[in-house]
Amino acid sequence: MTCEDVRLAIHEAQDDAPAGTLPEPVRVHIASCAECRELASDLAAIGAALRAMPRAPLPAETLDAVWGRTIRATPSGFAHGLGFWRLAAAASLAFAVVSTTLFFVFAPVTPPGPTAVELAHAEAQAELVLGYTARALAATRVAAEDRVLAEKVAPAVRGVPMPSPSRSPR
């Protein structure tokens, strides 16, 4: 296996929730390749931090802002569908980021439209997705910065030689 193959496999394993187990050939490679081992360790740390985050809803005004920017006009005869369009706007934005979760938000809607219970459920789902997305982006940035500062920049500034990655693979 080439390093490129191994790194692709590492990324794919981290895309699963929970993180998938690395195939045996990948683990064999990692045992003898410091660079791939470091990538696996870095991604595992970031992935674990993201999965451990609490899932909090976004404020309602955030959903309103999304709606205002994506759906300009309310189709006539669809006054009752206002909540639906707001939800659709929010969901379509989140869809680009968290497509799999959104599968549950928009089960096929048959005319004349979703019931109030379905809307409430879907809106709760959309808020969860948006909240998770926002927190995930922020936490990813923070985790990456902390890790780079602590492990790469600080030792370099102090003149400490870079240690070879010593964390054991999962």
Ligand SMILES: [Zn+2]
């Ligand atoms: Zn490698």
